Amino acid sequence: MKRLTPKELEDYEARLRAMLSALTGDIDRLEQEALGERGVPQEVSAEGGTDSYSQEFSLELLERDESTVREVLSALDRIKSGSFGACEACGNMILKERLKLVPHARNCIECQRKEEEGLID
Numbered sequence: 511m512k513r514l515t516p517k518e519l520e521d522y523e524a525r526l527r528a529m530l531s532a533l534t535g536d537i538d539r540l541e542q543e544a545l546g547e548r549g550v551p552q553e554v555s556a557e558g559g560t561d562s563y564s565q566e567f568s569l570e571l572l573e574r575d576e577s578t579v580r581e582v583l584s585a586l587d588r589i590k591s592g593s594f595g596a597c598e599a600c601g602n603m604i605l606k607e608r609l610k611l612v613p614h615a616r617n618c619i620e621c622q623r624k625e626e627e628g629l630i631d
Contacts, residue, residue, distance in 0.1 A: 513603065514595045523589050525613050530582045533575050578614070585614040597621050599630055 514522070588594040595604055599621035608615055617625060624630045 514606075518606075519589055519594060522594065522609065522613050523586065526582050526585050526589075529613070530579065530586075533579050533582065581614040581616070584616065588616075599625070 585594060595609060596602070597604055597618040598616045600618065602618055604615055604618045608619055615622070621630060
């Protein structure tokens with residue numbers, strides 16, 4: 511598979527920047543939901559408890575979104591360095607179909623499977 515064209519790289523960069531913008535907006539909203547406006551956990555309601563499930567759920571989404579933000583920022587760095595689209599594990603080019611679905615992917619499908627199975631660090 512051949513390298514990505516400058517136009518393709520430009521398109522991926524635009525998609526990644528749009529994702530980053532959406533994610534950071536979500537993070538701000540989730541922080542407010544999880545911690546309340548003052549940055550402290552929400553108070554117990556008159557019905558006998560906080561909406562702790564909602565709060566825990568918001569915190570889990572927040573953690574996931576922060577991880578995705580780190581991946582998107584890393585992908586933007588790879589575009590700048592010229593390594594975007596190459597699998598970090600094997601060096602082969604990541605399929606364009608995969609990059610369209612997961613533009614911040616750092617591994618090809620095969621290496622990603624191996625990593626998830628614990629076969630790659």
